[in-house]
Amino acid sequence: MSSDYDYSDEEYDDDEEMLDAEDGEPSTASDEEMDIETDDIKVISKGKKKLYEVEYDPLTQAEVEDLMRGDVENISAIFGVDATAAALLLRHMDWNKDRLIDKYMDNSAAVAAAAGVSPASKASSPGPERPRRSTRSASKTHRKVDPAPQPFVCPICFDDTQVETSELSCGHAFCTGCWNAYVTGKIREEGEHRISCMGEGCGVLAPDNFVLKVLDGDTETAGRYQELLVRNFVASSRNLKFCPYPSCTHAVSCHVASRSSLATVVPTVSCGADPKHKFCFGCPIEGDHRPVLCSVAKMWLQKCRDDSETANWIKTNTKECSKCQSTIEKNGGCNHMTCKKCKWEFCWVCMGPWQEHGTAWYSCNRYDDKTGVSARDAQSASRASLERYLHYYNRWANHEQSAKLSVELYVKTEKKMEEMQLSTALTWIEVQFMKKAVDEVEKCRTTLKWTYAMAYYLEKSNQKELFEDNQRDLEKAVEDLSELLESPIEAETIPTLRQKVTDKTVYVQKRNEIMLEDTAQGYEEGRWKWNTPVEGYD
């Protein structure tokens, strides 16, 4: 079995629906397309792969175990050792098969001893290759039935009524009760899959079959042991990564995320258990940080941490109406605010009048360097740089906050729609367009959020202007859809609302597509220039 695993028939891609939307014919968006219940998710062919996507395979824990077993069987066959010994050898070499084969061919006895397959003293004894037996029978069990001259007394528990003993290849015998307590403690208390012999200074490790035998049907601990083995396998494999979502056991196999490729590719992957389980294969960020590169995203997050105190006031959820100064709480994802008291309409982000944002949509996404210049004249450059940072941070944080709020809004809306479903002739499927739209808004706000991190580090140029044009178009589309989602829902207007929301959703998908595609292409063409040194980028 080669190390190239192909699970393409399992491939799942939640951007599949975007393809349908690409023609830009919103009116054709039918129930089937908007139906989130559809389970015949089509396999995306390799040729259709978008520039901003990487190839990867989502894996269930069982599939990861298959890969692990494949490596073990492979080594077992090559070396002529049993599978449990092969597993110990592989774990010793951090699952690097090539290195193991190299070293083992060079000096199998030394490697077997270092891996805990056989006792060290035997291995250091002179002589050519060790007989195969030493690795084959890593464990033995003796039932002491015949009355031996001296009854066995376990050197750990000193309980001479214990008659069943077990030992590893080193021959250090202990009663099976002690083994059970020891192995159970290692696995459950210490979370350790490397279980060495209980003998003092003995480096022989318990192979899997021995562990399972002394656990004696304790399936819970055996399950935990298996999980620890799989964790170790995935952690050692450069091409595998576990889904970081809490209690998710799925993993992803991806071969493109080498260090050098991370200068041009953002390897966002999804584990397959849930389309929302998106994470980055190239860095520890637990989410989709496209379109910004891993190293730039990391830099940005570090900056946000460093500057969090100064920027904190922005994250607050309340602001004052810029006209009547009454306190306004933001309770939806939309940036179009109306003061309850004075009916003043303004933009949550820039606090400017909403009127100006209406048709000639707004320059809210673009940092105006002129203010920077005047600030520099008037005050210090550090003030200007803080202002510049706050401009991007403000928008970054706002999209993050709004994405969360729109999900809350959806829960409220869903309730309303359910009630409506009871009072009208609408079917459950017919009211699902809202869910689809909210998902899309959340997804695009994630893109938008990271475009601000990217823009902060992009050098001022025509390319950056084009980037910001795309950003603005996406932002406008998202805010429009977001506002639509917050409009009051009446039974009579549902068909119109549904059409509008559906059309907008398709348009937003398209804008997001353009944003991501263009940035990815820019990386390929080397179009993006940074205003600060970026790791792995020149």
Next chain:
Amino acid sequence: MAAVYMRRLGKELREIETEAPPAGLRLLKADDFDTWIFQIEVLGDSLYRGERFALKFRFDNTYPFSAPAVQFVVDSQMRAPVHPHVYTNGHICASILGEDWSPTLSVISVCITIQSMLASCKKKELPEGNDTYVRTAPDNPKKTHFVYDDDTV
């Protein structure tokens, strides 16, 4: 597990009480199976000649499958030895108390190891980063993940 823990400590205690413990060791307190305290001194030629320390063992029912929590007593009367592997709060960095623990080791064999660790000391100095460690250390030294850089302990 609980049965083994009682039987093992009972047996170890009987042996300590019937056969006198090795030279330089004296059992100060063993009223229960939770905490034992030994007086420990290094006999013969060493940097610690004439000094006496108290070594505290804390057990739970995972003993002897998991190591006891062992540290020097530091209070109004007692101090920890000045040693590159002993922090001023009494915590000891020794691999047999961590990853090299074996259930065949005993309380007395731990005492002997600590004795020889002191006996072989060439220079009285505090561990690197003592102040930082003491400020942030957990109460139970078993919760600390020591990095063992010295094969002699």
